[in-house]
């Protein structure tokens with residue numbers, strides 16, 4: 001199927017390509033999760049991937065962060081083509097991720113959960129860490145300062161010592177965002193950050209996503225089913241259906257694309273009627 005792809009805006013053209021996805025194919029035995037998918041994410045964009053259930057959205061994020069390896073095709077991150085990258089390596093190269101289902105340490109406090117996001121930044125040796133001297137001590141204090149800054153940024157001061165398992169769902173999702181930010185990512189992958197939230201929680205999360213993009217300059221790749229949120233937040237959108245790209249463009253272009261309306265947006269409207 002040939003997707004409609006619109007031109008970039010002048011602002012998008014001016015920024016460099018951070019991630020290029022080309023002809024990506026992903027198969028699980030007889031299941032074809034992705035077929036010939038390609039797009040570019042430019043520095044500073046909020047880029048969304050949308051589509052019906054089973055369209056291949058999470059599979060695409062899993063390919064980007066190295067959890068899945070494409071059967072064929074290429075991902076080029078910061079100019080480097082990547083094959084068979086491990087999640088640990090992608091994380092150390094500046095790609096962080098939140099998950100559809102919250103994946104926090106429930107018994108640990110907000111601060112300690114966010115601190116776990118800093119471990120890739122640790123340079124002190126095992127010995128220095130064991131005795132907490134020199135570099136280990138300086139690093140720990142610096143990490144703590146950075147995490148406290150994130151706690152302030154995300155308005156989590158009132159729950160900084162609270163075990164996250166006792167927090168309302170919307171706050172847990174915010175802590176998960178904080179943990180991803182602790183890694184100081186260049187590319188932040190958000191897998192359904194608003195799923196299961198009420199309207200107020202969604203509005204808060206949408207504001208934080210915009211603030212992260214604006215204040216930290218983080219490029220964001222978002223999967224979200226709430227189409228209103230996607231249209232409000234995104235600079236650019238790719239639409240998948242049955243593993244294939246069926247459209248790409250600005251929110252306005254995508255929402256007027258007959259192919260996208262037929263495959264996805266029409267269904268969404270019926271569901272919300």
Ligand SMILES: Nc1ncnc2c1ncn2[C@@H]1O[C@H](COP(=O)(O)OP(=O)(O)OP(=O)(O)O)[C@@H](O)[C@H]1O
Pocket residue numbers: 028031032033051052053054055056057058059060
């Ligand atoms: N690990 C796996 N093993 C086998 N099949 C898989 C695996 N992961 C995904 N799939 C299949 O790939 C297809 C795309 O799934 P994926 O989860 O990427 O879709 P999605 O668009 O994220 O869906 P949803 O919106 O429901 O989360 C589906 O048919 C799914 O069953």
